[in-house]
Amino acid sequence: MAAAEQIVRKPFVGELLGREDFAIIGDIVEPNSKVLDLGCGEGELLQWLAENKGVEARGVEISATKAQRAIARGVSAYQGDIDEVLEDYSDQAFDYVILSQTLQETRNPLRVLREMLRVGRRAIVAFPNFGHWSVRLSLLFTGKAPKPPLFPYEWYDSPNIHFLTVDDFDQLARKEGFTVERCYFIAGRRRITLLPNVLAEEAVYLVRK
Amino acid sequence: MTVETHTAQFESISLENGTSLSSVLVAYQTYGELNAAKSNAILILHAFSGDAHAAGISHETGKPGWWDNMIGPGKAFDTEKYFMICSNVLGGCQGTTGPSSINSETGCPYAMSFPVITMGDMVRVQTKLIDFLGIERLLAVAGGSMGGMQALEWAVTYPDRVAAAVPIATTARHTPQQIAFNEVGRQAIMADPDWNDGNYYSSRPPNRGLAIARMVGHITYMSDESMREKFGRRLREKEKFGFDFSVDFEVESYLRYRGSQFVSRFDANSYLYITKAEDYFDLTNGTGSLASAFSKAKARFLVISFSSDWLYPSYQSQEIVRVLRRSNHDVAYCELPSNYGHDAFLVDVAEQSEVVRGFLASTYKERA
Numbered sequence: 228m229a230a231a232e233q234i235v236r237k238p239f240v241g242e243l244l245g246r247e248d249f250a251i252i253g254d255i256v257e258p259n260s261k262v263l264d265l266g267c268g269e270g271e272l273l274q275w276l277a278e279n280k281g282v283e284a285r286g287v288e289i290s291a292t293k294a295q296r297a298i299a300r301g302v303s304a305y306q307g308d309i310d311e312v313l314e315d316y317s318d319q320a321f322d323y324v325i326l327s328q329t330l331q332e333t334r335n336p337l338r339v340l341r342e343m344l345r346v347g348r349r350a351i352v353a354f355p356n357f358g359h360w361s362v363r364l365s366l367l368f369t370g371k372a373p374k375p376p377l378f379p380y381e382w383y384d385s386p387n388i389h390f391l392t393v394d395d396f397d398q399l400a401r402k403e404g405f406t407v408e409r410c411y412f413i414a415g416r417r418r419i420t421l422l423p424n425v426l427a428e429e430a431v432y433l434v435r436k
Numbered sequence: 437m438t439v440e441t442h443t444a445q446f447e448s449i450s451l452e453n454g455t456s457l458s459s460v461l462v463a464y465q466t467y468g469e470l471n472a473a474k475s476n477a478i479l480i481l482h483a484f485s486g487d488a489h490a491a492g493i494s495h496e497t498g499k500p501g502w503w504d505n506m507i508g509p510g511k512a513f514d515t516e517k518y519f520m521i522c523s524n525v526l527g528g529c530q531g532t533t534g535p536s537s538i539n540s541e542t543g544c545p546y547a548m549s550f551p552v553i554t555m556g557d558m559v560r561v562q563t564k565l566i567d568f569l570g571i572e573r574l575l576a577v578a579g580g581s582m583g584g585m586q587a588l589e590w591a592v593t594y595p596d597r598v599a600a601a602v603p604i605a606t607t608a609r610h611t612p613q614q615i616a617f618n619e620v621g622r623q624a625i626m627a628d629p630d631w632n633d634g635n636y637y638s639s640r641p642p643n644r645g646l647a648i649a650r651m652v653g654h655i656t657y658m659s660d661e662s663m664r665e666k667f668g669r670r671l672r673e674k675e676k677f678g679f680d681f682s683v684d685f686e687v688e689s690y691l692r693y694r695g696s697q698f699v700s701r702f703d704a705n706s707y708l709y710i711t712k713a714e715d716y717f718d719l720t721n722g723t724g725s726l727a728s729a730f731s732k733a734k735a736r737f738l739v740i741s742f743s744s745d746w747l748y749p750s751y752q753s754q755e756i757v758r759v760l761r762r763s764n765h766d767v768a769y770c771e772l773p774s775n776y777g778h779d780a781f782l783v784d785v786a787e788q789s790e791v792v793r794g795f796l797a798s799t800y801k802e803r804a
Binding site: 277283285291294295296297298299300301302303304305306307312315316317320 | 736738739757758761762763764766767768769770771772773787790791793794795797798801
């Protein structure tokens with residue numbers, strides 16, 4: 228596993244948007260770069276990146292209502308399915324392709340990751356860590372599908388169809404030959420450095436081929 | 437906001453069919469103020485039967501413009517921020533030169549001696565108007581249906597003159613189904629004996645044919661659902677069937693009313709010429725390659741389609757979006773939910789307003 232990296236925390240984006248993964252992504256993305264956000268939701272992150280880092284921002288969002296709201300914010304978003312639209316982009320069209328809290332929802336996560344690294348020079352992947360101790364204990368003691376606080380869905384209506392842990396992601400990155408440039412682990416609003424596979428609720432990876 | 441129609445005149449317009457037209461008049465309206473940098477001008481492009489009166493209350497007729505719900509102070513096209521322009525298309529009959537205009541060489545209406553024009557010709561005339569108004573580069577071009585075709589034509593043919601394009605409920609090339617409906621309309625007009633090979637300006641115009649053409653058009657602008665909601669199987673002013681061929685159903689009454697209204701404001705020959713221009717419209721110029729068509733475009737795009745529009749279905753907008761995306765153009769797209777069919781861009785404007793407003797604001801910030 229790549230060493231967790233401590234960065235100077237710029238609280239603005241995270242606090243503004245109320246999401247720690249956004250704060251990290253806001254730090255990672257270089258000014259004036261080209262960014263594609265897969266599953267951009269209502270475009271909050273892209274709008275922030277456009278206004279504060281001068282990025283050329285594009286977003287894809289499967290929900291029509293969210294895509295509309297993103298456009299209403301001035302973000303160049305369109306309604307589309309990540310599993311289908313990535314193939315439309317040319318090689319290395321973006322500096323960063325962001326996939327935040329969505330990898331576990333895609334039908335074919337590996338294909339999505341490979342496509343992200345074809346379309347972008349770097350991929351930023353943020354995902355919930357299903358290896359977190361609370362998830363483990365929940366399964367052990369209740370005998371029921373865990374409902375981590377970040378994704379409080381019943382098993383039958385959860386959008387999450389591929390459960391992964393920090394160690395799973397590291398293993399896949401090694402197998403695929405992805406270089407992990409940086410990784411960050413979060414529990415609530417705290418950064419985790421020790422035992423991320425047990426203590427982190429979320430992970431954010433910056434990877435390249 | 438009371439508005440007036442102005443007229444500009446151009447000596448000669450060259451046409452795609454190789455000929456040219458002289459003394460071309462263009463009817464237009466403007467709303468809002470052009471800023472000092474001339475960077476806030478937006479050209480609105482009307483649909484098939486529209487005109488230059490897009491917004492405000494007409495000084496001449498007292499009626500609101502056809503997109504008054506979208507254009508005005510505080511509206512999506514905010515006239516406190518932007519300078520809005522709308523002109524009647526070439527070939528039209530609402531003040532811009534068309535087949536019903538007098539040919540200065542003969543002193544008679546052009547009728548069928550009017551040249552067959554294209555979407556490109558209509559847009560070329562619009563560029564003359566923009567020149568005339570002293571505007572180098574438009575902040576945006578926007579329109580639905582045929583107006584959307586012109587927005588695409590602008591972005592592709594005059595890439596340096598438009599910062600953003602908003603094609604709504606439209607297509608990059610007319611499809612067989614769209615051509616087919618237009619052909620039914622044309623045949624209805626030409627089958628009316630009063631059409632008289634287009635020479636009816638000093639006699640009775642082909643009102644029956646034109647009304648039938650409009651009735652067909654109206655069916656294509658609605659949706660199955662909107663017709664069921666609006667009319668159901670309700671009878672018109674009767675309790676039971678008449679067992680004759682007078683009006684039984686509400687929907688019949690509505691279509692007849694629309695048809696009869698239309699003939700009082702529209703010229704049958706304009707119907708022929710404008711629908712022909714739509715049918716000839718193919719952004720790829722027959723090459724089939726939308727990618728090469730868009731290769732020169734520099735504008736950012738907002739493409740909008742409507743879920744129940746079966747005349748210009750969403751897949752046609754998505755095809756445009758897909759090509760733009762592949763070539764790394766700046767494009768936003770959404771399909772808006774609506775039951776109103778193709779008419780949605782004119783009547784169901786709450787969500788459309790929000791996306792247009794946001795898109796224009798960021799365009800103005802980034803590119804004005």
